[in-house]
Amino acid sequence: MNTQPELIPHQGEACLASVKAVKDALYVLSGKWKLPLILTLSNGPLRFKEIQRALGEITPKILSKELKELELNEFVERKVFSTVPVTVLYELTPYSKSLDKVLDELRNWGLQHRQRIMHQPPIVSED
Amino acid sequence: MNTQPELIPHQGEACLASVKAVKDALYVLSGKWKLPLILTLSNGPLRFKEIQRALGEITPKILSKELKELELNEFVERKVFSTVPVTVLYELTPYSKSLDKVLDELRNWGLQHRQRIMHQPPIVSED
DNA sequence: GATACCGGTATCCTTTGGGATAGTAGTATC
């Protein structure tokens, strides 16, 4: 019992690749504003200021950063129109729909998990 | 064109609830170590020090914190045995399997997304 | 009695995410 040299190597490449892939996926959804932003744009394209007003609390610096990340991931397209004052529209790409299944799974799991944790408080140690 | 008072209220409760649910789900997977930890334990229960050695870089403080969070979410069970030096085993619960579908979706999406972003570099503005 | 192993905790420090505030260029209006 005192011999525990079983160093479980186990760090298979497949495992590491899986972790990396999941992290990639989590990354594009991470942060405080990605989800609300995608949701807001799902009702149609909006201008910068309009998004700001719709989200209510976000500062231009953060909004700019988030939009750029969404652009890099090809979820959002930025369209500039040479109008009176320039108009910049942000709109979801068709590719952004590829997230739907993932988001659905996450939403369902999140819902049932909250139910579970709420209704079934963990075993309290009785001391 | 200059009248843009369309203040898109749109903050429906269903939307907000979805965001909350997805955030709940993301939360339990967030952080640097949750995924590697779950993966490491999926090969069978391990002791504290064994996990530390298997992960390689994690400090005891962080490992302790992560394990407590996994316990709170009922993904991991902590079992204490009154052996020579005390033995503490951490093992995945059956409930942790409920994450499998979610993780699978995330993994698949992450894989295809990396392919897409890599093979199809974004349109570079030609100036 | 010194050292080592186990399962952690305590204290401090650095990095990162996010935000507040101000300012920019261009045009139009008063």
Next chain:
DNA sequence: GATACTACTATCCCAAAGGATACCGGTATC
């Protein structure tokens, strides 16, 4: 010429996440 609008950028700041290092109480071994 002052103000206002759009779409941002720049600078500074704060809090949270993560980590380095040291330590604790218990037992066994040298």
